[in-house]
Amino acid sequence: MTVGYTPDGKRIVRSGSGRTKTAAKAKLREIVRAVEDGHAVAEHGYTVEQAVRDWLTYGLTGRAESTIETRRILAEQHVIPALGARKLRELSAEDVDRWLAGKSRDLSTRTLQDIRSILLRSVKRAQARDKVQRNVVLLCSTPSGRTGRPSKALTxxxxxxxxxxxxxxxxxxxxxxxxxxxxxxxxxxxxxxxxxxxxxxxxxxxxxxxxxxxxxxxxxxxxxxxxxxxxxxxxxxxxxxxxxxxxxxxxxxxxxxxxxxxxxxxxxxxxxxxxxxxxxxxxxxxxxxxxxxxxxxxxxxxxxxxxxxxxxxxxxxxxxxxxxxxxxxxxxxxxxxxYRKQIRPVIDDGATTMNGLFPEEQR
CATH class of the missing domain: 1.10.443.10 (Intergrase catalytic core)
Incomplete structure (x- = not known):
């Protein structure tokens, strides 16, 4: 089915395929419904890895080099190995929930927030470019991760x-x-x-x-x-x-x-x-x-x-x-x-002042 045209006038064609004629027709009907509803037809073979790498390449413009490198490392270590092969249009909220739950056993809450953000922004960019119709990451919250080392203060x-x-x-x-x-x-x-x-x-x-x-x-x-x-x-x-x-x-x-x-x-x-x-x-x-x-x-x-x-x-x-x-x-x-662990828990200004005004009498 023709679903549109490129800027140079070339037709954009989408096909419905399956193991049987019935399955192929069902896929084609999905495409027809999407076009009739005014939605762009997402690419079938576009993967999570492609979306993440596209965001790493073009979605971090203006960021510091250290920030770009940090996001790249997190994507390479935690996002792409686990979800990269998944077709983006088939990625479900359950997939994301299971992935985050598994990572929560080893990563801090802050790192979990960062890797969820990488996936969220990658899918959002793909959605804006008609690679996928919805962003399922929005339906998933960040679980609590391992407790990190709390900041300390010198005595x-x-x-x-x-x-x-x-x-x-x-x-x-x-x-x-x-x-x-x-x-x-x-x-x-x-x-x-x-x-x-x-x-x-x-x-x-x-x-x-x-x-x-x-x-x-x-x-x-x-x-x-x-x-x-x-x-x-x-x-x-x-x-x-x-x-x-x-x-x-x-x-x-x-x-x-x-x-x-x-x-x-x-x-x-x-x-x-x-x-x-x-x-x-x-x-x-x-x-x-x-x-x-x-x-x-x-x-x-x-x-x-x-x-x-x-x-x-x-x-x-x-x-x-x-x-x-x-x-x-x-x-x-x-x-x-x-700095709540370093701040005095008791506000003693009033007591100190009153002790100066009314010192305890010697008995």
């Missing part, structure tokens, strides 16, 4: 041990700044000297302390995670000293590199001035932890931020104040949700 003793180590390296300075300012690792990697003021303006009214502008990150668009994440924060004295030493260290590296130096003005950079990638930071972070006598295998760089929140909370700072410092878009609600 005061561990933080003091970490800060007590020699910080005369780029990664030592990186750890100090991450722990004492709460900046995200992607924000520290993008920090430039133009956004760092180590002297401030004490004569201004009000005085301006030494500070750094957290206005950029290594994300694809160069912006911070959210609009509220753009913030200017005062620098603790320890950070000022460490950053002055880091600037002198970078000057020495620039002289040694000579013509090989890449002038990106980065605060934390390689020996030739190029930016640090996530793997560089993880390795350097673990070296600093090992030198401090902390088991490096149990920690990740992002937990410097968790430790910052925990230490401030233990010192009595309110959730609202902490939320402003770490740049949470949803304010204190996000801070409590993400």
């Amino acid at each position: 005061f003793a561990q933080a003091r041990a970490l800060l007590g180590r020699d910080d005369a390296t780029t990664y030592g300075a990186y750890v100090v700044l991450g722990l004492l300012t709460g900046a995200r690792t992607e924000e520290l990697r993008a920090l430039v000297w133009a956004d760092v003021d180590l002297t401030g303006n004490p004569d201004a009214d009000p005085p301006v302390p030494p500070h750094m502008k957290v206005w950029r990150s290594v994300r694809l668009d160069g912006d911070t995670k959210t609009r509220k994440s753009r913030r200017t924060i005062a620098l603790p004295s320890r950070c000022i000293a460490v950053l002055r030493a880091q600037r002198a260290r970078m000057d020495r590296q620039r002289v040694r590199a000579g013509a090989r130096w890449h002038g990106h003005d980065l605060v934390f950079a390689s020996e030739t001035g190029t930016g640090l990638d996530a793997a560089n930071v993880r390795r350097g972070f673990r070296r600093v932890l090992t030198a401090a006598g902390i088991d490096a295998a149990e920690w990740t760089p992002r937990e410097l931020r968790h430790s910052f929140v925990s230490l401030l909370s233990d010192s009595g700072m309110t959730v609202d104040q902490i939320a402003r410092l770490v740049g949470h878009a949803g304010g204190s609600s996000v801070t409590e949700l993400v």
